[in-house]
Every structure is written in C-alpha cells, then in structure tokens.
Amino acid sequence: MIDDPETFPAVRPHIDAELARRLIASQFPHWSGLPIRPVAVDGWDNRTFRLGEQMTVRLPSGGSYALQVAKEQRWLPVLAAELPLPIPTPLATGRPGEGYPFPWSVYQWIDGDLATTDRIGDLTEFAISLSGFLTALGRIDAADGPATGRHNFYRGGPLTTYHDETLQAIAQLGDAVPAELATEIWQAALEATWQGPPVWFHGDVASGNLLVRDGQLAAVIDFGCSGVGDPSCDLAIAWTMFTGESRTAFREAMRADAGMWARGRGWALWKALIVYADDMRTRSSQATKGRWTLEQIFADY
Secondary structure, X not given: OXXXXXXXXXXXXXXXXXXXXXXXXXXXXXXXXXOEEEOOOOOOOEEEEEEOOOEEXXXXXXXXXXXXXXXXXXXXXXXXXXXXXXXXXXXXEEOOEOOEOOOEEEEEOOOOEEOOHHHOOOHHHHHHHHHHHHHHHHHOOOOOOOEOOXXXXXXXXXXXXXXXXXXXXXXXXXXXXXXXXXXXXXXXXXXXXXXXXXXXXXXXXXXXXXXXXXXXXXXXXXXXXXXEEOHHHHHOXXXXXXXHHHHHHHHHHHXXXXXXXXXXXXXXXXXXXXXXXXXHHHOOOOHHHHHHHXXXXXXXX
C-alpha cells in the first residue's frame, strides 16, 4: 500500500555522495565507473546527486518521501507521453542497502536552471506557459491515479486537513500578521469546497521545481506530491512567484473560477503561515520568503 504508515522506518539517514556511490556500485555496477557529485542546489525531501553527465541519483531523506518512489516510477512515464514539456524519466529503482533503509531512484538528467525571476525573460509569458503545462496535466486520464494521502501530504484533498495547523500558526505569529484578515481568507478557502471529478495535479508547483532555459519554461520536475483530486493546490504559485499582470494572466489561462482561486489562495496561505511561523521561531534569515508571500496574499484578497 502506498499509504501504509508502517511501510518504512521513521528515521532520517545520513546521506552523502559516498553513500550514493556505494549504492550504485552494489546494485548497478555497470554505472560504478561514473563520477558522483552533489547537485548545486539540493532539496530537503530528497538528496540528489549527478551520476556522470546524463543521470541523477535521488535518495529520499525520510519515510514520508520514500512513499513517493513507487508512485513516480509507475506514473511518470505515463504522464510524460501526454505533456508538452519534459518531466523526469525514471531509469532504475534502487533497493534499501548499505545501511540506507529506503527505495531510491535513478533518473535521466534534465538540463536547465531553477526558475528565478532574474532568469525568466517575461514573467507573464512564463505564467501562461506554466498554465498550459498544468492544463495538459489535468486532461490526462485520472482513472486509477494515486488519490490524496500521506504519500503527497494530502495535496488534492480538502484544506480541512490543515485547519488546526493554520489557526495555530496565526496565533503563534501574533502581531506579525493581520490575524483577522488571515482567518477570513482561510475560512473563505474552506467554504469553497471542490465539487468536480478528480484530475491530475503536480502538487508542488514552486520555483525550485521549474527549470528554465533561455528565459523560458523548459521542464517541470519533482512529482513527489502529485496525485489525482482537486488541482487548486497547483495555484499557490500565483502568490509565491507571480504578481500583478503575471498573476492575472495565470488565473485567466488556468480558467480558475472564484472557488478554485479561493482554495488555491488557501493552500498558499497555509504554507506561508507555517513557514513564516517556523522561521520566526528559529530566527531564520529566510523569514522574508514567507512574509513576502503573505503580503502578496493579503494585498490580493
């Protein structure tokens, strides 16, 4: 079962290039002569290493993320055949070993830089291109696709899953945010319930999962939070990256009605609140990111 909480041990193993090298050598010896090195910008959910020049090794950092391996191996080839841009191509599935307790993957390397506003030629065109990709994803047959659950942290399901966490974050932040306005926006998102059939969604549309080349959207990566259900979670980028004209163009191209837009705003609000609250608690220098997103949400409401 993809959602079985007992599937994997609740540990966060030490992961480095040496571990990746041992795993490749023991399970895929035909690749053992290739150099292995960390990628320039790595993630928290998974640690990624370049394997030669054409492949990557992707190792989940915990059991929750390990639940995503089989899903990606099963569905990415199916989705890729019907999408207008490249997505990760699985080449092999690794087994637990060398003291590492989770399954892992080898993927084809995709050239491109992470999407930052200074690398994007025209943000409005970028927003429209992204909407075209997400629209194509939503048109793919969702029959037998993975329903919301622990494997994707309940993306695609009702926002009520995160109701208590959201209210706690608002209370924790105190005067740092307009609590009444934040609560009103959250309540509006809860009331805009999803009534449509389940469709495919990415689940984590963020700048770190979008690649650009020559200023344009070139690929979409990291489908660990993907599934079938309510696609409004994919609208969160409207407040985390887009502003003004680009946000309006994104909404129009996505054909998001008032309810879908409210839920998308709710997903963005939940994440920004918990990130900001955690950063404030730890006095992180990254606190400005959550605050900027919240400012966009409040100003756009």
